[in-house]
Amino acid sequence: MKKIEAIIKPFKLDEVKDALHEIGLQGLTVVEAKGFGRQKGHTELYRGAEYVVDFLPKVKIEVVCPDELMERAIEAITAAARTGRIGDGKIFVSDVQEVIRIRTGERGDDAV
Numbered sequence: 225m226k227k228i229e230a231i232i233k234p235f236k237l238d239e240v241k242d243a244l245h246e247i248g249l250q251g252l253t254v255v256e257a258k259g260f261g262r263q264k265g266h267t268e269l270y271r272g273a274e275y276v277v278d279f280l281p282k283v284k285i286e287v288v289c290p291d292e293l294m295e296r297a298i299e300a301i302t303a304a305a306r307t308g309r310i311g312d313g314k315i316f317v318s319d320v321q322e323v324i325r326i327r328t329g330e331r332g333d334d335a336v
Contacts, residue, residue: 225290225320225323225336227287227288228297229286229318230285231315232282232305233283237254239304240300244297249289253286254285256283257283257284260279260280262311288323
């Protein structure tokens with residue numbers, strides 16, 4: 225199994241969620257986050273005063289899926305989250321050793 229973590233722009237969340245649902249992934253976790261990459265924030269003007277916004281709003285999506293769905297999930301996230309501008313986000317993939325459903329004690333693919 226693989227854990228896919230995607231950090232995307234917040235307004236793309238619904239599109240990514242729908243794209244993952246279309247390929248058959250049901251569960252996901254969403255965390256509101258703030259951060260920056262190469263864009264390093266930007267300067268804004270508020271009531272005549274200029275200030276720097278270092279951390280930009282982001283959304284982190286976490287999905288655990290079988291190995292055979294990994295590539296399709298990555299493609300779905302990439303296509304749905306892409307705007308073509310800097311700050312579109314990143315996808316991280318890692319191995320999952322074990323999954324246990326707390327309620328029933330099921331393990332592995334049955335727990336996902």
